Amino acid sequence: MTLVPRSLFARNILLLVALVAVSQVCAFAVLLHFIQTPRIERAAATFASYIVTLDTLLKTTPPDAAHLDLRAELPAGARETAPASRLRFYQTYQRQTFVESLRRHLPADMPVRWQGGDSADDGQQRLWIRVHQSGEPRWLALPVPEAAHDDGLTTALLLSLGLGALAFATAYLIQRHLNRPLAHLADAARLVSAGGEPGVLPTDGPTEIAQVSGAFNRMTAALKEADATRALMLAGISHDIRTPMTKLRLAMAMSSVPSTDAAFAASAEGYLDTIDTILQQFMDYAGSGAKETPVVGDLNALIANLAADFAGLGHEFALDLGDIEPFAFRPISMMRLLMNLMQNAILYGVVGLEVRTWADRQANTACVVIADRGKGLGGQDPEALKQPFKRGGGEGQPKGTGLGLAIVERIARLHGGTLTLRAREGGGAESCIVLPLSDDATR
Incomplete structure (x- = not known):
């Protein structure tokens, strides 16, 4: 299982988020390393020089002459380091960097302690530094310099994050705009695969997508022309063959063959009917x-x-028709679909003929199952049986052109539906047609 999404849209968004995040981290690292840290260290060095000068003066100053907050003992709230906060991480970084730099610039006998606002009597933050008054060590309280405070960089970081979010939202909208013609192209391709006509795609978008849409338009135009040529060719062939067949029927009717050899005449009529049926199946397959x-x-x-x-012809189908509301479909094509499946059930199943229908409200589809109790699929691949000129059954089974199921699947796909062939529980086979109830599927 890969963590990288498969769609181009999701990949571009993920890449954009990663680039924005990396750029923000790099900018923050550069800001800290080359700007903020040197500034804090310079402020700490300057502050340390002032304290050293003050310590030098206090060494020669009488105890009563200095009006400073000098104490012999540290207050209870003083600590080695400044308090850390995960929410205000930059303020913690400033404080710790300042205190560590200040310790490096002060003599070893002048330790530094931090007292936070909560632990101080007046609620103020201060630094306690040990100095020497008249040779005696004393703790001197000094206010925390501005360099150790949060000087607005947090606000700048939040603003930077906001700008990053704005860039992400803008790129998201741009990517959605670019993906829209691709989605239309995918919908048109699905419609073509179902046998429909998608119409002309717009070519006024970005150059690359416009080129793809233009190529798709040319492809659909070529397919449409090829279908028209094929239909015209088959119609011409059907007409040219049926004309001599009609003449042959007329000649046989006017000749003395029926009266002298009835079996031969019946056989010839059967062959002519078979040829006519084959021609009709070719025409049905060509005209989707x-x-x-x-x-x-x-x-x-x-x-x-x-x-x-079919019952009038001696073939009884048991009907179990569920509640299906009227919906849009092509009536002649749908009748051809149902007739092909019911004829298949009669030819290959013979017995146990049944038709069941129901509506799947959750999927908004209508389901039709035509079943029989024949020999079933005989271990054959159901998908292969739906290919043109692929005939099912083995020795002794009825012969045909192998276009019946191909015609059924083409009509089902034209309606946005599917054809599934499967073995029937208890023996036999069944064909399941699933058709969407929405009007959009038949457009």
């Missing part, structure tokens, strides 16, 4: 139904009508 306008319809009613038609 993308040009058909979706209309709001009752899917259960369409299934019930088809089941009644």
